[in-house]
Structures are given as structure tokens and as C-alpha cells.
């Protein structure tokens with residue numbers, strides 16, 4: 001949340017891991033009903049914003065292959081303008097660290113950060129629940145980042161309950177494949193009938209990621225990364241992939257795993273975050 005003389009301010013957009021992800025049904029519109037524990041981690045993009053007068057929204061460094069108009073940060077700012085009639089504008093830059101299409105929610109988190117930050121910078125005073133409701137139209141994970149703490153998530157991603165998760169260090173591996181989320185959800189081999197969990201908690205022994213089988217079937221590199229990491233701890237995929245992760249009790253332990261990483265693999269160490277850094281930007 002650094003403020004620079006030029007009017008630019010920096011805001012973090014942290015990633016998430018799905019500690020487990022069960023598909024428990026499908027709605028008539030094709031969207032899937034899930035149960036998941038979402039965990040915030042301290043690996044983050046940086047979103048820089050500069051408020052302008054006159055209402056224009058500009059993305060100054062769009063991602064390769066993502067036109068500014070379809071970037072989730074621009075869409076988030078436009079959505080807030082439309083919902084509130086705010087006449088101010090904003091210039092946007094994003095320093096991307098989170099792997100795109102990695103299942104760590106990078107695009108959704110960038111969008112949530114723009115919404116939380118503009119709620120303050122444009123003095124909109126929207127409530128957290130209103131921001132969550134608006135954010136759902138941008139992506140299924142946006143409400144979680146606005147909620148801003150570890151959560152047991154249900155529905156298509158919009159129903160959440162705060163849940164305590166242990167402090168942990170994670171090793172996250174990024175197999176070199178891009179997994180389009182719609183491709184995974186539309187695969188005929190996806191199981192959609194996991195029996196719903198009744199107790200809202202996380203137990204790695206009785207949970208899994210239901211999207212993992214289909215993702216590994218289409219992208220063997222994901223299976224290879226899971227196998228490698230499984231030498232050290234229970235390893236599984238996050239979201240619709242491609243990233244896979246395992247949990248360790250200390251950053252030292254996680255760093256030792258990264259030390260062993262073969263040269264052709266990419267990995268990061270991250271720590272659990274108990275609250276989103278911008279949590280206080282909405283009530």
C-alpha cells in the first residue's frame with residue numbers, strides 16, 4: 001500500500017490455494033456446485049492504481065494475449081463505476097507474479113484488489129457483502145478474495161464461512177501447462193457426485209481435488225509434478241490447475257524441498273495468510 005509522489009499507490013493481490021475441492025453437483029445453467037477450503041497465501045501480484053478525474057479507465061501494461069478491455073482489473077473498475085455512478089477514473093498497472101491459469105486465482109485476486117482499493121480511493125463506502133455480490137459476475141473466486149480470510153466455500157463459490165486453518169508453509173510447483181478452467185469442468189470424465197461434507201472443516205485424509213484426475217489425464221506434466229512433490233508430503237492440485245502444492249510446518253522445511261527441485265521444474269515457497277492485506281478496506 002505504498003504511496004508514491006506521482007499519485008500511484010501499490011496494493012497486493014494475494015493468491016489462494018484450494019486445500020481441497022469437491023464437486024458435489026451441477027446447476028441447470030451448467031455451473032458446478034462445489035465444496036472447498038480456500039486458503040490465502042503471501043505470494044502476490046502488485047496492482048498499482050492512480051486515480052484520475054474524468055472517468056477514464058486505462059490499463060497501462062496489459063498482459064500479453066489479454067486485451068485491456070477483457071482484463072479483470074479493468075472490468076472490475078468499470079463494474080464499480082456502473083454500480084455507483086462514480087465519475088472518477090483510474091490508471092492501472094499490474095506487476096504479475098502469479099502464474100496465469102495456475103489455479104491460484106491470480107486474475108480474480110487482481111479484480112478483488114481493484115474493487116477493495118477503489119472502494120477506498122473513490123470513497124464509495126460499499127459494504128463487503130455488496131462488493132462480493134458485484135464481484136461474482138467477474139469470476140467465481142472474486143467473492144472469496146473480497147471476503148478476505150480462510151473460508152469453507154460452497155455454492156458455485158459464493159457461499160462462504162470463515163474457517164480456522166493451521167499456519168503453514170507451502171511448496172507450490174507450476175507445471176509448464178495452461179489449463180483452461182471451462183475445459184476441465186466440461187470433461188465427461190469429471191465426477192460431479194461427491195457426497196457433501198457436513199462438518200465445515202479441513203481434513204486432508206478424507207478430502208481431495210475432484211478436478212485433479214481430469215487435469216492430469218489431459219496434462220501429464222501435472223501428474224509428474226504431483227508425484228515428485230509426494231516424495232516429501234501429501235501433494236495435490238489447486239483449483240483447476242495447473243499448480244500443485246504440499247504443506248509443511250516451517251518455511252525451512254519447504255525451502256529444503258525447493259533446494260532439491262530439478263532444474264526443469266518451477267516452484268515457489270509461500271506462507272499462509274490469515275487475512276487479506278486490504279481486509280479493512282470494506283466493512
Ligand SMILES: C[C@](O)(CO)[C@H](O)COP(=O)(O)OP(=O)(O)OC[C@H]1O[C@@H](n2ccc(N)nc2=O)[C@H](O)[C@@H]1O
Pocket residue numbers: 018021030031032033034103108138139140141142155156157181182185238239240
Ligand atoms: C474451480 C476454481 O478454480 C476454484 O477456486 C474456481 O471456482 C474457478 O474460478 P475461475 O477460474 O474464476 O472461473 P470462472 O471464470 O468463474 O468460470 C470459468 C468457467 O468454469 C466453469 N465453472 C466455474 C466455476 C464453477 N463453480 N462451476 C463451473 O462450471 C464454467 O464453465 C465457467 O464458465
Ligand SMILES: Nc1ncnc2c1ncn2[C@@H]1O[C@H](COP(=O)(O)OP(=O)(O)OP(=O)(O)O)[C@@H](O)[C@H]1O
Pocket residue numbers: 063066070071072073094099100101102103104105106107108110111141181239240241242
Ligand atoms: N489480471 C488478470 N490476470 C490474469 N489473468 C487474467 C487477468 N485478466 C483476465 N485474465 C484472464 O483470465 C484467465 C484465467 O486467469 P487466472 O490466472 O486467474 O487463472 P487461475 O489462476 O486458473 O484462476 P482460478 O484459480 O480462479 O481457476 C487468463 O487466461 C486470462 O485470459
